[in-house]
Amino acid sequence: MRLKLFLPTEILLDCITEKIIAEGIDGLFCLLPKHIDFVSTLVTGIMTYVSNNKSHYIAHSEGILVKRGNNVYISTIRAIIDDSLDNLVYTVDKKFQILDEKEKEAKTAIAKLEAKFTKLVIELAEE
Numbered sequence: 001m002r003l004k005l006f007l008p009t010e011i012l013l014d015c016i017t018e019k020i021i022a023e024g025i026d027g028l029f030c031l032l033p034k035h036i037d038f039v040s041t042l043v044t045g046i047m048t049y050v051s052n053n054k055s056h057y058i059a060h061s062e063g064i065l066v067k068r069g070n071n072v073y074i075s076t077i078r079a080i081i082d083d084s085l086d087n088l089v090y091t092v093d094k095k096f097q098i099l100d101e102k103e104k105e106a107k108t109a110i111a112k113l114e115a116k117f118t119k120l121v122i123e124l125a126e127e
Contacts, residue, residue, distance in 0.1 A: 001033050001067075003049055005058065006075045013058070013081060015051055020072060022047035022065060031067055038067040042076065046088065057085050059092045 003020065005013035020031040024040035031038065042063040049056050063076030080095065082088035 001031070001070050001072050003072045004074070005060075005079060005081075006073065007079060008077060012079055015049075017049045017051045017072075018053070019050040020047065021049075024065070031072060033070065035067060037069070038065075040065045042074070046085075054083070056081065056083050057088045059088055 001017050001020070003013060003015055003017045004011060018033070022029060022031075022040070023043050023045045025043055026040070029038075029040065042060065042065055044061050045059075047058045047060065049058070058079055058081050060074075060076045060079040063074055063079075066073045080088060080091055082091060
């Protein structure tokens, strides 16, 4: 099967695979080359795909998986690929720390803007 993983800004993965194990809203499932055409909404998690008899892992956010013929298409907002599950968990933790820091910075910037806006409105009301 040909597996293509799409992110909003790029095709993260385009490879030949023998098997895909993923989790949809109805639970875990496995796709093999002769599986019937299939569509599933993916839940956030880690999927496995086997290529050249070696397992690879993809941590991903919610998304959609479509198997049509010999092609499997996955579309998601975020995904990270690694050959080692331990490395993947470490990388995901680091990425979430970075996202948390960026979120805190954004919230601080918004709070400052709100404070300045409120101050300007009060000053205008006093004039």
